[in-house]
Amino acid sequence: MKLVCVDCSKEVPTHLFDYQCTCGGLFDIIHDTSDIDAEWLKRVFHERLSERMTPYASGVWRYKELIFPGLPEEYITTKYEGNTGLYASALIQSYVGSNSKVWLKAQSENPSGSFKDNGMTVAVSHGRSLGYQRFTCTSTGNTSSSLAMYAALADGESYVFVPNKNISLNKVMQTLAYGAKVISFEGTYDDGIRFYEQYSKELGLYICNSINPFRIEGQKSIVYEIAQYLNWNLPDWVVIPGGALSNVTALGKGLQDLKNLGFIEKVPRVALVQAEGVSPFHRMVAGGHTELTPEPNPYTRASALNIGNPPSWKKALRTLEETNGVTCSVTDQEILDAKAWVDKSGIGCEPASAATVAGLRKLIAEQVIDKDETAVCILTGNMLKDTDALQEYHLGESTQASYPNKIVLAQLAFEEIGAMLS
Incomplete structure (x- = not known):
């Protein structure tokens, strides 16, 4: 390494x-994988599916040889993350207008409720191996709760910097519950990143945001799991939401690992979806530019996507180039409508996750993705994040909801209830 x-x-x-x-x-x-026997490693990964109560029961550390081979087990901090569901949904296939299978990878089933756990287990484990006791991040919600959970498991301390607006209060409450010190500041996610880039060493803080390359290594396991679940035959497309762009970076690295080792024959194409109010990366790609212009006033109801200056954009651009990938942006209305379908499919997700389904629908309608091509959408977080948007969509008046599910007021009388059920 x-x-x-x-x-x-x-x-x-x-x-x-x-x-x-x-x-x-x-x-x-x-990583240097030149000496790895790929068939032997594939057997090891399969055998570890039966592990219980060891680090290899984790859906991340199962793939330790491709993520952090030299880390002594004593430093591994795990909550058996990963192992999240991969669901083929006929309802979502119909909604997006596809003739082929559409899978949903529910990273919301992770211990803290988001895909951040896949990377955070590796970052905190690495920090421990360096002797750190204090861990930090800037977050709109998911990263903070994940960090607080793993720092607590490691008997460490976590210090979380949270913008004072456009965040998920539910996830901040979860962060507080895990014992983190939460510092709310006036500014944006990007301001928090700049602060600890300047002062983290002086303060003795180990950074756990996506500028940390060990976070990216852990997040590669998401695509490893998808490939293993599908017997090493990936779909034609992988659709992923884009905020800080760490996930698409990790996805690209993981795909190249699988291709270089001969685990897969063909690398799927990647579609990156951003929210229309915060789409600096999409605008750069669509405009044929080579430098990203940050969004100075980012805003979307999908709080996890509310990042105007994504730090991993150069790595993400490499993923698009290597996979012949595409980008698109979708409106908050399209995101919330797609979320309504994902939720009623029985799987559920946060708004940022639903951007993938909204993006797939748009790309099929625009004939960028063929109706006969298969796809997997990465659902990054739990439906209990951004519940204000959920409440407003189904019960409120300010959002123009296409698929609201209103609460019905009724008397507990047989005739009235019977009439409703008939």
Whole structure:
């Protein structure tokens, strides 16, 4: 394993760990897999599916050889994350207008309720191996609760910086419950990132946001799981929401790992979906530009996507180039309508997750994705995040809901209830 800068290609040994290169670029972790027997490793991954109460019962650490092979087990901090459901939904297939299977990967089933657990278990474990006791992040909700949970499991401390608006209060409450010190500040997610990039070393804080390359390594396990569940035959498309863009970065790395090892024959195409009010990456790609222009006033009801200056955009661009990928943006209305369908499919998700289904629907309608192509949508977080949007959609007046499910007032009388059920 070594650290390689995505900007200047400088190589650094992992024991000299840092988040950023001296040139300002982010680091990537590169593994040497030349000596790996792929068929042996595939058997190991299969055998570990029966593990219980060991680190390898985790849907992340099952793939330890491809994520963090040299980490001693004593530092692994796990809550058996991963192992989340992969569901083929006929209802969603119909909604998006596809003739082929559409799967939903429900990362909402992770212990803290989001995909962040896949990366956070690796970041906190790495931080412990370096001797850190204090862990930090900036978050709109999911990252903070995940960090607080793993820091508590590790008998460490967590310090979470939260913007004072456009966040998920439910997830902040979860963060507080896990014992984190929550600091609310006036500004945006990007302001929080800039603060601890400048002061984390001085404060003795280990950063657990997506600028940390070990977070990315853990998140690769999402696509490993999808591939293993489908007997190493991936769909034609993987659709993913884009906020900080760490997930699409991890997805691209994971796909290249699988292809290089011969686990899969064909790399699926990636579709990245952003919210229309916060779509700097999509605008850059659609406009054919080579530099990202941050969104100074980001806003979307899908709080996890409310990141105007995504730190991992260069890594994400590499994923699009390697997979012949595409981007699109969808309105909050399209996101909330798609969420209504995902919820009533029995799976459920937060608004940011539903952007994938809304994006798939749009890309099929625009004939970018063929109706006969298969797809998997990554659902990143739990439906109990951003419940104000959920309440407003089904019960409120301010949102123009296409598929509201209103509460019905009735007397407990046989005739009245019978009339409703007839």
